[in-house]
Amino acid sequence: MAGEDELKLLGTWASPWVSRVKLALHLKGLSYENVEQDLDNKSDLLLASNLVHKKVPVLIHNGKPICESVVILEYIDDAYGTVGPSFLPVDPYERAIARFWVDYIDQKLVIPWKVAFTADGEEEKTEGIKQMLAAVHTLEGALKECSKGKPFFGGDSVGYVDIALGGLLAFLQGTEELCGSKPFDIANTPLLLAWVERFTTLDAAKVALPDVSKLVEFAKMKRAQMALSIKK
Numbered sequence: 001m002a003g004e005d006e007l008k009l010l011g012t013w014a015s016p017w018v019s020r021v022k023l024a025l026h027l028k029g030l031s032y033e034n035v036e037q038d039l040d041n042k043s044d045l046l047l048a049s050n051l052v053h054k055k056v057p058v059l060i061h062n063g064k065p066i067c068e069s070v071v072i073l074e075y076i077d078d079a080y081g082t083v084g085p086s087f088l089p090v091d092p093y094e095r096a097i098a099r100f101w102v103d104y105i106d107q108k109l110v111i112p113w114k115v116a117f118t119a120d121g122e123e124e125k126t127e128g129i130k131q132m133l134a135a136v137h138t139l140e141g142a143l144k145e146c147s148k149g150k151p152f153f154g155g156d157s158v159g160y161v162d163i164a165l166g167g168l169l170a171f172l173q174g175t176e177e178l179c180g181s182k183p184f185d186i187a188n189t190p191l192l193l194a195w196v197e198r199f200t201t202l203d204a205a206k207v208a209l210p211d212v213s214k215l216v217e218f219a220k221m222k223r224a225q226m227a228l229s230i231k232k
Contacts, residue, residue, distance in 0.1 A: 007032035008060040010046050012039060013210055014218050017069040018057040020167030022208035024076045027158060028084035032059075070102055073163055087160045101142050101153070102164040108135040110168070116179045117219070118226065129181045139165070140189045147191075151198050158202065166199050170209050174216040178223075 009025070009032050011018030025032050037046050037056055049058045049065035059066045059075070066075045077087040088095050109132060116128030146153045146161060153161035173196075176182040184193045199205055 005030075006060075006062050008035055009033070010035050010037050010043075010049060010058040010060065011056040012037055014215055015056055016168045016171050018167075019170070019208050019210065020069040020163055021057045021059060021072050021076075023163050023166055023204050024073050024087065026204035026207050027087075027163070027202075028076060028080050030076075030080065030083070069167070070106070070164065073160060077160075085154075085157045085159075087154070087158075087163060089154075089159070097146065098153075098160045101139075101146065101161045104135070104142075105139070105161075105164050105168070109139070113171070113175070113179075116175075116181070117223065125179065129179055132175075133181065133183065136183045136189055136192065140192050143191045143195060152195070158199070158204075162199065166205060166209075169196060169200065169205075170212050170215050171219075173212045174219065177216050178219055 007025070007030060009018070009021055011021065011034065013036065022034075035045070037043060039056070042054060046056065046058065047054055049060060050056075050067045053067065057067075057069055057072060059072045061075075061079065066072050073087060088098055112128045112131035112135065114128075116125050116132060119125035119128055142161075143153055147155060150156050152158050153165070158166070172183050183189075184196055186193055200209070
């Protein structure tokens with residue numbers, strides 16, 4: 001299959017959703033063409049490939065586009081089931097549990113983080129941070145339950161939940177400077193803190209995740225631009 005395959009990834013370096021897909025591709029050992037996109041001036045290829053949302057990431061496999069990061073992760077796992085590690089468990093119940101926690105991450109961690117980052121007022125920002133930290137605390141319990149004492153949510157190897165949370169790591173690690181709150185610490189989330197250290201040493205993570213300091217500067221610039229546009 002690999003000899004006939006052409007994989008293109010439409011994305012931006014600073015997108016955590018794109019980082020998820022890059023992680024999956026590198027974990028599977030797949031070669032792909034990274035096509036960097038300018039979201040302020042979207043390419044014809046992006047607009048044609050994602051007619052509904054017109055956003056990244058989009059994985060184009062032999063000319064066929066697949067959109068949305070979690071959909072792409074499952075597609076990669078299905079299309080390349082015999083290549084590299086499997087992301088989702090074989091057992092239907094365990095697969096359902098993994099999907100539940102990925103949805104939890106996107107609904108209960110990502111949304112409050114966005115609120116904390118973009119909030120105009122201190123009260124709104126504080127509430128966003130409070131909800132984000134509550135989600136992190138819940139994920140600490142999820143890691144204990146899912147890993148069963150092994151290194152990752154997926155057990156001995158990186159799985160679906162690891163990739164979904166791992167793609168967000170650079171943003172989460174920059175949260176202290178961007179939002180004034182540290183999501184992982186030894187007192188409240190010792191298991192997640194150890195998981196972060198393990199995950200970020202993976203070869204795939206070193207390639208797929210953006211530099212935290214560069215990302216923080218980029219995020220500050222975007223926040224300043226948003227503030228200016230609101231004033232106008």
